[in-house]
Amino acid sequence: MKIADKVNNYLQEKYTKDKETRNPTQNHEFFPSGAMMCNRKEYYNRKIGRPEDPELSRIFLVGQIFHDWMEQNVLSGGEAEKHFKIQLDDMEIRGRADYVDEKYVYELKTIKFLKQVLENPLSHHVSQINLYLGAFNMRFGKLVYIEKNTFQVIEHVVEFSQELYDETVANYKLLKTGLDADTLPSRKQEYPGHWECKYCNWKDECDGNKNVREIKEGTIEGDNRTERTHGGDEQPNAGTPSNGLY
Numbered sequence: 001m002k003i004a005d006k007v008n009n010y011l012q013e014k015y016t017k018d019k020e021t022r023n024p025t026q027n028h029e030f031f032p033s034g035a036m037m038c039n040r041k042e043y044y045n046r047k048i049g050r051p052e053d054p055e056l057s058r059i060f061l062v063g064q065i066f067h068d069w070m071e072q073n074v075l076s077g078g079e080a081e082k083h084f085k086i087q088l089d090d091m092e093i094r095g096r097a098d099y100v101d102e103k104y105v106y107e108l109k110t111i112k113f114l115k116q117v118l119e120n121p122l123s124h125h126v127s128q129i130n131l132y133l134g135a136f137n138m139r140f141g142k143l144v145y146i147e148k149n150t151f152q153v154i155e156h157v158v159e160f161s162q163e164l165y166d167e168t169v170a171n172y173k174l175l176k177t178g179l180d181a182d183t184l185p186s187r188k189q190e191y192p193g194h195w196e197c198k199y200c201n202w203k204d205e206c207d208g209n210k211n212v213r214e215i216k217e218g219t220i221e222g223d224n225r226t227e228r229t230h231g232g233d234e235q236p237n238a239g240t241p242s243n244g245l246y
Ligand code: SF4
Pocket: 038, 039, 040, 041, 186, 187, 188, 191, 192, 194, 196, 197, 198, 200, 201, 202, 203, 206, 207
């Protein structure tokens, strides 16, 4: 068998296996990668089904290799892949931080262009690491960005913000309310100019405000949304479609 075929087979198997654990299936389960992301998009993902994208396994693997390298050669004295669960009445947010030592929670991100984050980290990454800080009751985190083609690294220190934490939790609660009631959450405030909209797989549904129940029952059977390719060049978080900004 050709090497390329072996690699492709491995990735296909990995994609199938990961898919079973990557996506939350119940209304009360949430992952930190969704922190402050579009609730409407996640509502479509859960009610209709997350779009298939086997290419994600390549992106995940590249990210994983970077992570492993950092953990083996750079980070020390702490714990890799530290799990947490935030229990909130009838819902839970669970995940794992890339690395935690005595002083910092570390979140490692591979990125295509480091210039995107030279001045500031991306806001949804700040929301994500802030959630970890709340979960571990820690004050400081580091968002570490690695440019894939050059291996240039930049880090941003993030200080815990209770305000952002509360806002993030409130956003998850809004999503849960929508999921429980079969009610489509509202669009992003900045729609359609927000970067998430630009890369969104559900833009057609969102544009047309199609009813999810109708979609499920086949009124627009066959899923007629436009296929969109992903930029696919950064390590996305679990269950998150990939583009240059994740
Ligand atoms: S197009 Fe924008 S507002 Fe609509 S679901 Fe996608 S990300 Fe959300």
